[in-house]
Amino acid sequence: MIKKQPVNAKGQTEEEFLKAYDASRYPCPALSVDMLIFSKYENRLKLLLIRRKNHPYIQQWALPGGFLNIREDILDAAYRELKEETSIERNQVQLYQLHTYGAVHRDPRMRVVSVAHVALINQDVKVEAKDDADDAAWFEVQINDNTLTLYHAQHRMQYHMKTACSVNPDQEALAFDHIQMILDALSFLKLLPAA
Known part of the structure; x- marks a missing residue:
């Protein structure tokens, strides 16, 4: 007995539906990956940041990351971007998915x-x-009185942990929404004090 293919309300089989499907009806956002690479040395927490070479946010510090290729798995893109921007090989790190960020x-x-x-x-x-x-550098991470400070050599960035806003608008700042990613990662790693 031949199994009858199910059809939708228009009487289409899945094959017919896919053939007629118009993907242009739904504009697609670009998909990127960002990596929060932490290290602990002599009881000090550090975070790896890169300095952006191009616009937007040229010369600002950011998390390593970049765009997903169309035929690439998300985790493969994360390892590829990490290697491309920091030289860290896949066998040197175990990445864990933290969160998806999609503010418009x-x-x-x-x-x-x-x-x-x-x-x-x-x-x-x-x-x-x-x-x-x-550039790529390890920034020390300090948490004091609801303030998160990231510093390396002469570079220093401070943020209010509750609002993710810069303490001093005239200081260097992280690119994109990376401060929120850092706060979420610290919470995930149980490094933030309880609220």
Whole structure:
């Protein structure tokens, strides 16, 4: 007995439906990945940041990340972007998916949804800026009185943890919505004090 294919309200089989389907009816956002790479050394927490080489946010510090290729799995894109921007190899890190960020205006170029990944690695892993990154550096992470401070050499950024707003608008700032990703990752890793 031949099994009859189910049809929709228009009488279409799945094959007929897919053939007639108009994907242009639903504009697609771009999909990106961002990686939060933490390290703990001598009881100090550090976060790997890259300095952006191009617009938007040129020369600002950001999380390593980039766009997903059309035929690429999300996790593969995360490992590829991490290697391209920091030289960290896939076998040196275990990434865990943290959260998806999709605020409509999070990127000035176009609608971009980002899947953030988090990892805790050994700081001895060699890091070298490449591709879209002008520099890569480990920033120390300090939490005091509901203020998150990220600093490396002469670079210092401070944010209110409850609002994710900069303490001093005249200071350097992170690109995009990366401060919110950092706060979420710290909470995920149980490094933030209880609210």
